[in-house]
Every structure is written in structure tokens, then in C-alpha cells.
Amino acid sequence: MLSVLLIVIASIFFTGIIIRTKSLASGRKGPGIMQPVLDVIRLFRKGVVYSETTSFVFQIAPTIYFASVIMAMLVVPFGQSRGVLSFNGDFIFFAYVLALGKFFSIIAAMDTGSSFEGMGASREALYSMFAEPAFFILMGSLALLSGHTSFQEIFAALHIGSQISYALAALATFVLLMIAMIESSRMPIDDPKTHLELTMIHEVMILDNSGFDLGLIFTAGYLKFAIYGALIVNLFIGVIPYQYAIPSFFAIQFVMAVAIGLIESFMARFRMSHNPQFIVALTSVSLLIFFGVLLILQKFM
Amino acid sequence: MKAYRQQRNNLTLHSITFVVQHAAMISVCVIQNSFAFLIAWEMIALTSFLVIIFEHEHIATIKAGINYLIQAHFSILFLMIGFIWVASKTGSYDFEAITSYSASIPVSASFMLFMFFFIGFAIKAGFVPFHTWLPYAHPAAPSHVSGIMSGVIIKIGIFGILRMLLLVKTDFTSVGYLILIVSLISGLYGVMLAIIQHNLKKLLAYHSIENIGIIGIGIGIGCIGTGTGNQVLAALGFAGALLHTLNHALFKSLLFYTAGNVYQATHTMDIEKLGGLIKRMPQTAVLFLIAAIAISGIPPFNGFVSEFIIYTGLYNWLSDASLLSLLAAIFSTMGLALIGGLAMMCFTKAFGVVFLGTARCELPSSCKEVPFLQLFPMYILAVFIVLIGLFPVSFISLLSQPVSLFIGTGSLMFNASQLNALNAIQPVSWASWILILLVISIFLVRRFVMSRHKISTGPTWGCGYVASTPKIQYTASSFVRTYSKLFAPFLLIGKHEEEIHGIIPSEGKYHTHPYDEVEKWLIDSPLKLNKSFMGRFLFLNNGKLQFYILYGVLFILAVLSIPLIYQNIYSFIGFLKQL
Numbered sequence: 001m002l003s004v005l006l007i008v009i010a011s012i013f014f015t016g017i018i019i020r021t022k023s024l025a026s027g028r029k030g031p032g033i034m035q036p037v038l039d040v041i042r043l044f045r046k047g048v049v050y051s052e053t054t055s056f057v058f059q060i061a062p063t064i065y066f067a068s069v070i071m072a073m074l075v076v077p078f079g080q081s082r083g084v085l086s087f088n089g090d091f092i093f094f095a096y097v098l099a100l101g102k103f104f105s106i107i108a109a110m111d112t113g114s115s116f117e118g119m120g121a122s123r124e125a126l127y128s129m130f131a132e133p134a135f136f137i138l139m140g141s142l143a144l145l146s147g148h149t150s151f152q153e154i155f156a157a158l159h160i161g162s163q164i165s166y167a168l169a170a171l172a173t174f175v176l177l178m179i180a181m182i183e184s185s186r187m188p189i190d191d192p193k194t195h196l197e198l199t200m201i202h203e204v205m206i207l208d209n210s211g212f213d214l215g216l217i218f219t220a221g222y223l224k225f226a227i228y229g230a231l232i233v234n235l236f237i238g239v240i241p242y243q244y245a246i247p248s249f250f251a252i253q254f255v256m257a258v259a260i261g262l263i264e265s266f267m268a269r270f271r272m273s274h275n276p277q278f279i280v281a282l283t284s285v286s287l288l289i290f291f292g293v294l295l296i297l298q299k300f301m
Numbered sequence: 302m303k304a305y306r307q308q309r310n311n312l313t314l315h316s317i318t319f320v321v322q323h324a325a326m327i328s329v330c331v332i333q334n335s336f337a338f339l340i341a342w343e344m345i346a347l348t349s350f351l352v353i354i355f356e357h358e359h360i361a362t363i364k365a366g367i368n369y370l371i372q373a374h375f376s377i378l379f380l381m382i383g384f385i386w387v388a389s390k391t392g393s394y395d396f397e398a399i400t401s402y403s404a405s406i407p408v409s410a411s412f413m414l415f416m417f418f419f420i421g422f423a424i425k426a427g428f429v430p431f432h433t434w435l436p437y438a439h440p441a442a443p444s445h446v447s448g449i450m451s452g453v454i455i456k457i458g459i460f461g462i463l464r465m466l467l468l469v470k471t472d473f474t475s476v477g478y479l480i481l482i483v484s485l486i487s488g489l490y491g492v493m494l495a496i497i498q499h500n501l502k503k504l505l506a507y508h509s510i511e512n513i514g515i516i517g518i519g520i521g522i523g524c525i526g527t528g529t530g531n532q533v534l535a536a537l538g539f540a541g542a543l544l545h546t547l548n549h550a551l552f553k554s555l556l557f558y559t560a561g562n563v564y565q566a567t568h569t570m571d572i573e574k575l576g577g578l579i580k581r582m583p584q585t586a587v588l589f590l591i592a593a594i595a596i597s598g599i600p601p602f603n604g605f606v607s608e609f610i611i612y613t614g615l616y617n618w619l620s621d622a623s624l625l626s627l628l629a630a631i632f633s634t635m636g637l638a639l640i641g642g643l644a645m646m647c648f649t650k651a652f653g654v655v656f657l658g659t660a661r662c663e664l665p666s667s668c669k670e671v672p673f674l675q676l677f678p679m680y681i682l683a684v685f686i687v688l689i690g691l692f693p694v695s696f697i698s699l700l701s702q703p704v705s706l707f708i709g710t711g712s713l714m715f716n717a718s719q720l721n722a723l724n725a726i727q728p729v730s731w732a733s734w735i736l737i738l739l740v741i742s743i744f745l746v747r748r749f750v751m752s753r754h755k756i757s758t759g760p761t762w763g764c765g766y767v768a769s770t771p772k773i774q775y776t777a778s779s780f781v782r783t784y785s786k787l788f789a790p791f792l793l794i795g796k797h798e799e800e801i802h803g804i805i806p807s808e809g810k811y812h813t814h815p816y817d818e819v820e821k822w823l824i825d826s827p828l829k830l831n832k833s834f835m836g837r838f839l840f841l842n843n844g845k846l847q848f849y850i851l852y853g854v855l856f857i858l859a860v861l862s863i864p865l866i867y868q869n870i871y872s873f874i875g876f877l878k879q880l
Binding site for chain 1: 580646750
């Protein structure tokens with residue numbers, strides 16, 4: 001339960017911090033940190049416009065997308081405390097329930113009959129497909145290292161002791177961070193602030209959503225970020241008592257948000273054709289983690 | 302072409318063979334004698350051929366049927382070699398003899414024996430590289446037959462492999478690794494080719510190959526578990542494989558049946574010509590959607606449960622000590638994850654292009670929802686898909702008997718409460734319940750909030766462009782363009798292009814037709830070689846009656862004279878041996 005609470009709190013500020021960082025980096029004052037949440041509340045109060053082309057799929061898709069993110073949030077633990085749902089292989093459920101949300105957001109984009117949204121849908125399907133093996137190998141390596149197969153047990157059993165495990169934790173952080181970037185469509189995969197529909201991925205898929213539905217999609221996006229942030233935090237706080245763990249949770253989330261803001265301020269998005277290479281490289285990094293784990297366990301004998 | 306229902310003569314033959322086919326399939330599963338087994342197996346092949354060629358006025362259908370018939374007989378050939386091998390050594394056609402014989406010979410020989418059976422059944426099941434009949438037979442057959450073929454007949458191949466695993470005593474570890482590798486290749490190759498298909502039923506046929514791969518991964522790790530004495534791994538592998546067999550039978554039949562509805566309403570299977578069917582055929586669309594989610598292995602439906610068990614098996618395997626098995630486990634996991642991602646891409650494409658958006662070509666005016674009686678069986682399938690997803694525990698307990706056959710001793714009773722690794726199935730079903738409740742409650746909140754606001758409709762946002770036509774929509778090919786460029790080394794896509802040129806532009810054309818690399822190298826090239834070799838003897842076939850009579854006379858002379866001079870030949874050989 002603790003993790004759900006923390007993730008919700010973090011998600012309220014997370015996107016605001018990114019936007020604030022970006023505006024400060026570009027020399028502007030920028031909106032308040034709460035602005036994204038206020039935007040969502042405003043959207044919840046608005047009417048909606050549906051395209052004539054769309055069917056009921058378009059209307060239920062944001063709901064299912066949002067529900068899938070909530071479900072994913074429920075299995076994420078926080079240090080010693082379990083997630084609301086915790087079972088052997090819960091990370092498989094985590095990945096696949098997020099896939100349910102993606103499935104619906106993709107077909108909702110196809111439902112509008114717009115070529116731009118189809119383009120976004122195609123890219124989303126391709127990139128999330130490439131990102132999946134990286135996640136499964138990462139979790140497999142951690143499962144091998146810790147001898148457990150559920151999020152909470154894995155994270156509780158992870159001891160960052162030797163130097164090589166520091167290296168592994170760094171690599172794992174990198175992989176999770178990049179998966180978070182792909183999943184939430186941020187730089188360097190996707191640029192949420194681009195002005196041309198042709199170069200968007202996620203933003204272009206939701207061009208036709210409005211009102212409550214758009215609010216749900218935004219909220220789900222904020223939550224997704226905080227969920228991956230929580231996973232990264234979990235890599236480090238295994239057995240630390242709560243009075244240190246909770247502040248460090250917020251500290252890491254804050255650092256992550258600032259880092260994303262800085263990356264987005266000083267970096268350009270990759271060329272679309274380079275994205276798959278980048279994401280496949282992520283799989284190799286997670287394979288590297290796997291071999292690192294084999295080294296630790298002295299399997300190369 | 303006339304509607305199926307008006308082709309009375311055709312229908313009579315079709316119905317008779319359909320019943321015989323089912324009888325043969327049931328008998329294959331109960332027969333314990335290899336001789337009778339082969340007869341039933343042959344009956345399946347022949348009746349399937351007859352039911353496939355229902356639309357026999359199309360030349361492509363006949364070709365697909367003959368292709369199937371030939372490959373089915375290759376399957377029989379391999380089985381026959383296996384059975385006769387055993388029968389010639391033991392003199393018994395009983396299945397028991399296979400067990401006793403294979404236990405008495407060295408492991409390498411029994412491995413060979415198993416390979417004959419495996420190839421024979423793998424042709425039927427559609428493992429790569431024995432899959433080439435599937436993508437022809439499934440689209441050519443009427444959709445109810447495609448559903449049966451994909452749902453049941455290729456599962457008979459899986460049944461055969463499982464049966465032989467019980468009968469042949471051999472080194473299960475190496476058998477397991479072999480099946481695992483073949484299955485991983487099948488899974489990846491099947492889905493990779495499925496994505497680029499334009500024909501809806503061909504797409505589904507390639508997807509069957511993918512799912513056979515997933516089942517095979519389960520069987521493979523199960524065998525490795527049996528071979529290395531890791532009972533938990535064996536139980537998880539075989540349970541996942543068996544459950545996925547059932548699941549695939551459910552959702553793949555449903556997909557083929559709904560594809561049949563689409564074909565009946567629109568008279569085409571080319572997905573580039575379809576679109577927007579959800580408005581004309583809402584129930585078919587929902588059924589297709591349920592099956593599509595299930596086949597992508599996404600919760601809360603049944604596909605997730607069986608894939609979850611196989612994943613659990615793979616992660617369980619990671620506690621094994623040896624480096625080889627660790628590598629195999631991690632690469633299988635990677636493959637399975639990739640298969641899942643590709644399947645999602647494939648079915649978002651199929652559903653999105655066929656049912657959503659607007660029609661890309663003009664649909665016939667008669668295009669409407671099929672009658673309820675036709676939809677009823679599909680609803681039954683859909684109900685089972687949902688039930689297995691929501692109550693997996695009760696279905697898994699049904700598996701306990703077959704699975705305990707494979708893991709041997711009764712010391713580990715297979716059921717969810719006793720097998721620690723399967724503890725997770727109960728929470729998974731709770732999670733599915735929570736997911737569904739969450740969706741419903743959010744949807745109700747949404748409805749409540751929206752009821753107080755204005756809801757209006759307008760055209761799709763065209764980014765400033767207002768005169769959009771259905772042609773502008775993203776097509777299936779454009780949806781997978783980036784993918785097909787990335788995977789180009791594995792795919793074989795023929796292109797036919799006529800560019801637009803001239804001051805007054807001529808008409809431009811662009812065709813792509815996907816082909817199968819394995820088929821090209823395994824079927825087409827040897828056939829071509831064979832044909833060029835046989836062509837050397839064409840002079841014999843010169844069309845003159847006198848020559849044919851001469852051949853006949855020569856043949857009769859040879860038949861008569863060989864026994865007469867047999868003794869001489871025999872003594873000549875004896876003479877040669879003395880030298």
C-alpha cells in the first residue's frame with residue numbers, strides 16, 4: 001500500500017518538475033509545478049468531441065489504458081513493504097498488463113482513420129515490442145541473482161555489496177530509465193513538445209482525444225513515470241529502514257525528473273530510423289547485466 | 302461464386318467428409334496400435350484434403366489442397382518408417398512395443414527413432430521448417446474448416462509428439478533442447494511472417510505457426526525438466542504447453558470463424574481493401590477483439606494464463622546450476638517476450654485495419670452482421686476464453702492427470718495448491734478480476750462525469766487538412782513498413798513497382814507480395830532441381846503409341862526374364878565376392 005501512496009504523490013510533482021527544469025534551462029520562469037495536475041483537472045471538467053469515424057473502441061480505450069497503468073502500479077513494491085498484489089512472477093503480469101493498455105491505445109489511434117495517428121500507432125507498436133525483451137532479461141537476471149521471482153522478494157534480496165554489483169545496479173538503472181523513456185514517450189525516443197505531427201509518437205496517437213479521456217491519458221502518463229521511478233528506487237533501498245527510504249525515494253524521483261528535464265533541454269530527439277537500433281542496444285545492455293550476474297554467481301567455471 | 306449454402310452437391314460431400322474427419326481425429330487419440338493409427342492418420346489427411354478444396358473452382362484452392370495432400374503424406378512416410386522400424390525388430394504393432402524396444406536399444410538409436418516420429422508429427426503441427434502447407438491450406442479452405450484445421454488438426458500433431466514422448470524412452474534432455482530450439486525458431490519466424498501478410502486468413506495461419514512455437518517451448522522445457530529430474534520445471538512446461546494447446550484451439554478457431562464472417566459479408570480477405578467493419582458488424586468485431594487480445598497473451602484472457610505458466614517455468618529454470626541451461630532459459634525468455642511484442646503488433650494491425658477507421662474500398666451493400674445462429678458458436682468460444690482467463694485454477698486442476706503422466710512419479714501431485722511454483726495462478730486470476738472491476742468502475746465514473754458535459758462529434762483532426770479521403774488512412778503495409786525494413790534480412794517481399802513519370806503522369810503502381818524464405822529453399826529449390834533432372838528423361842515420353850507399347854513389352858519381358866536368370870545373377874555376385 002505504501003508504494004501506491006508514494007507513487008501517487010510522486011506523480012503529482014514529477015511532470016511539473018520536468019517542465020520547470022526545462023523552462024529554467026531555457027531562461028524562462030515557467031509554469032508552477034502543479035500545472036500538469038491542474039491541466040488534468042481542467043480537462044476533467046470539459047466536454048468532449050468525438051470523431052465521426054470512431055467507434056466504441058475509441059471511447060473505452062482511455063479507460064482501459066488508465067486501468068492498466070493502475071494495475072501495474074498495484075504490483076510495484078516499496079522496499080520491505082509489498083505491493084497491493086504480490087505473487088511469484090508478478091513482473092510478468094506488470095509487463096503484460098501495460099501491454100493491454102498499449103494494445104488499446106494503438107487500436108484507438110487506428111480507430112480515428114487518421115494517417116498521422118496510424119503513424120504514431122505503428123511506431124508505438126514497434127518500439128514497445130523492442131523494449132519488452134530488455135525488461136524480461138533484466139528481471140530474469142535479477143531473479144537469478146536473488147533466487148526469487150516476485151518484485152518484492154527480488155528487491156528485498158538484492159544486496160549491493162561488491163563493486164561488480166554496483167556496476168550492475170548502474171546498468172539496471174540505465175535500462176529501467178530508458179524503458180521508462182520509451183514507455184512514456186520522452187526524449188530521446190520521442191519529443192512530446194515537437195510541433196510537427198509527423199515526428200511525434202505518443203502525442204500524435206491522442207490527437208483526437210479530448211476532455212475526460214485526455215485527462216485519463218495524461219494521468220496515466222504521469223503515473224507511469226512515477227512507477228518506473230519507484231522500480232529504480234527499489235533497486236537501491238532493499239533493506240534500508242523507512243525513515244531513510246522514503247526521503248531517498250523522493251530524492252531519487254526528484255533527481256530523475258531534473259535529469260529528464262536537462263536531457264530534454266540539451267539534446268535532440270533521435271532520428272526515427274535510429275530509434276530501433278537504440279532500443280535493441282538496450283536489450284544487449286540487459287544481456288550484459290545477465291552475464292554480470294553469471295560472473296557474480298561464478299557460473300563461468 | 303455462389304453462396305456456400307446453395308452448392309448442394311458440394312455440401313453433401315463436404316458434410317460427409319467433415320464427419321469422417323472428426324471420427325478419424327477422435328480415433329487417432331484413442332488407438333493404441335501403430336497399424337490402425339496410420340490408417341486413421343491417412344483418413345485425416347484424405348478427408349482434410351476434401352474439405353479444404355470446397356471452393357474447387359479456384360485453381361489456387363486445388364493447388365493448396367494438393368500441396369497439403371503431398372506434405373501430409375510426407376508426414377505419414379516418416380511415421381511409417383518409425384513404426385515399421387519398431388515392428389520389424391519386435392514383430393508387434395502395439396504401442397507397448399515402442400516403449401520396450403526403445404528402452405532396449407542405445408540412446409542414439411532411440412533418439413533417431415524419436416526424430417522420425419517428431420518430424421512426422423511436426424509436419425502436421427506446423428513447426429518451422431515443416432510449416433509450408435499451412436499458409437496455403439488455411440486461406441484456401443472455408444473458414445469453418447480453417448478454424449478446425451488450426452484449432453484441432455495441427456493440435457493432433459502436438460498430441461502425437463506428446464504421445465511419443467510417453468512411449469519412446471530416450472534422452473529427454475537432448476530431445477528437450479532440440480524441441481526448444483525448433484519451437485523458438487517457429488515462434489519467431491511464424492509471427493515475423495504473419496505481420497507482413499495482406500491476406501487475413503494467411504496472417505492467422507502464420508500465427509498458428511507462432512503459437513505452435515509457444516506450445517513447443519513449453520514441451521521443450523518440460524522435456525528438459527523430465528530429463529534432468531527437475532520435476533517442477535517439467536510440470537510447469539507441460540502444463541503451460543497443454544493449457545496453451547487448449548487456449549490456442551479456442552481463440553484461433555474464433556479468429557478464423559470471425560474472419561469467415563468478414564469473408565461472407567465482404568467477399569474479400571485482402572485487409573488492404575477492408576476497414577470500418579466495426580460499424581457494419583459490431584458483434585463480429587467484438588469477438589475478433591476478444592480473440593486478438595487473448596492470442597497476444599494479454600491479461601485478463603486465457604492466452605495470458607498459459608504464457609504466464611511457461612514464463613514461470615522459464616524463470617524457475619534459472620535456479621538450475623548449469624551454464625547451458627541458464628543461457629537457454631534467458632534466450633527463450635527473450636524469444637517469448639519478443640514473440641509477445643510482435644503478436645501485439647500483428648493483431649493491432651489486423652484488428653485496426655480490418656475493423657476500424659473507414660472502408661478503404663467500397664464494400665458491397667449487403668455487408669452486414671451475420672445472423673445470430675451463426676454467431677452463437679463464436680460466443681461459446683468467447684465465453685471459454687474469458688472463463689479460462691478468470692478462473693484458471695479450475696482449468697489447471699483438469700491438467701493434473703495428463704501432466705503427472707509426464708513427470709513420472711506420483712510423488713509430486715500436480716495441482717495449484719501443492720505445487721509452490723503455481724501458487725501465483727490464484728493471485729493472477731484475482732488480478733484479472735480487479736482489472737475488470739477497475740475498468741468497469743472507471744468507465745462508470747467517466748459516464749457520470751460526461752453526462753454533465755457537452756458531447757459533440759466532428760471530423761477526425763487532419764492536422765489542418767480538411768479534404769481527407771479513406772485512401773489517406775494508414776494501410777496495413779504502411780503500419781508495418783518500419784518493421785519490414787528492419788527485419789528485411791529474414792523476410793522475402795517481392796515488389797512490383799511502376800513509377801509515375803512524364804509530363805502528363807501515367808498511372809503508378811506498387812505491389813508487394815510476401816513470400817516465405819524457408820519455402821523457397823526447402824521446397825522450391827529442390828523441386829526445381831528435381832524437375833530439371835527429370836527433364837532429361839522427357840524424350841521417353843514422346844507421345845507415340847508404338848513406343849509406349851514397346852515400353853510395356855520391355856517391362857513384361859523384364860518381369861518374366863528376371864526370375865529365369867536370377868540364379869545366374871546370384872552366382873555371378875557370388876563369383877564377384879570370391880574375387
